[in-house]
Amino acid sequence: MLPSKPEVFRGLKGRQIIDEADSVEYLDEMLASARASLMWGQGQITVISTQGDEEG
Numbered sequence: 321m322l323p324s325k326p327e328v329f330r331g332l333k334g335r336q337i338i339d340e341a342d343s344v345e346y347l348d349e350m351l352a353s354a355r356a357s358l359m360w361g362q363g364q365i366t367v368i369s370t371q372g373d374e375e376g
Contacts, residue, residue, distance in 0.1 A: 334363050336365050338367045340370065342369040342370065342371065
């Protein structure tokens, strides 16, 4: 399992899964890093989450 930090996606290839995306603090940065890794070949990004409430 990878920590929820954007830096972990840099340089990775293949299938990437972001689970419970609603609770990821830096989701925009994580998605940008994950998308950048797709430039180097085939891959897939899957984002999974349950809806959180406004209180967190």
